[in-house]
Amino acid sequence: MLNGSGIKIFSGTSHPELAEIIARRIGLPLSKAEITKSGIGETNVTITESVREDDVYIINTGCGAVNTALMELCIMIHACKIASAKRITAVIPLFPYARQDKKDKSRAPITAKLVANMIQKAGCDHIITMDLHASQIQGFFDVPVDKTHFNLDDVVIVSPDAGGAKRATSIADRLGVEFALFHKERKKANEVSRMVLVGNAKDKVAILVDDMADTCGTLCLAAEHLAEAGAVKVLGLVTHGILSGNALERIEKSNLEKLIVTNTLPQHANQALCRKLEVIDIGKVLGEVIRRSHYGESVSKLFHEVPY
DSSP states (O other): OOTTTEEEEEEOOOOOOHHHHHHHHOOOOOEEEEEEOOOOOOOOEEESSSSTTOOEEEOOOOOSHHHHHHHHHHHHHHHEEEEEEEEEEEEEESHHHHHHHSOTTTTTOOHHHHHHHHHHHHHHOEEEOOOOOOHHHHTTTHHHHHHOOOOGEEEEEEEESSGGHHHHHHHHHHHHHEEEEEEEEETTEEEEEEEEEEOOOOTTTTEEEEEEEEOHHOOOOHHHHHHTTOOSEEEEEEEOOOOOTHHHHHHSSSOEEEEHHHHHHHHHHHHOOOOOOEOOOHHHHHHHHHHHHHTTOOSGGGGGGGOO
């Protein structure tokens, strides 16, 4: 719990429910800001209380109208900066444009870098995000594994592609279980032509891990192949449940027994439409990160321990 001295927490409009959970976790009310849109769609922000010499945290995630959320965040950061905030931290559970992180063809932009530059130039001093390419994954995935109640001797952690191998092996090593991955060939973006399983899933509980579930084409195809390879149960664990297009319908019809996501994005509507979807609250983790950040305590401890 924080005593509220010298700290302010603001929320954008992208995921106010998560902001409320985080604020409750650390025992502070959300600070007040007015966010409106002009007739031509421009975002207007007014910080309605003093932030002078305060440690400010601004919570907004990359979901829904992503470009609007990003502009809100940058404007709120800038508003607090010129209002003499001592330090400004952007809490971005789902970092916008995170998948556009490399130059994969001629004249392609590296948009994730551009977004990082925008946030920094706006006046941000620190960023807190949930990203399974980072080591936070180690502490994060202990919770769903504990909740599923099966013998770890019968588990195999599976990466749906070679790019996620490091993520999956770190979890497998931490739990002391087997690891497998899929080699996949794509015809075009979001369309897989062939998947080959490298590793053994026979008579195992197969747990597919990834950072994002978007259209879920790869995830559901991987689940089908794992079932054909003799897996007795297939679960999906991902951080960000984007779940676009007909993803929910695919999940319902798939060999996945359950898809577990976090609430980095709002999931109530998706849960109402998909009985296989389960949501983990990461508000406690983010709240503890904010508390530790404010008091200058170690954040790396959370890589191994999940706060309750």
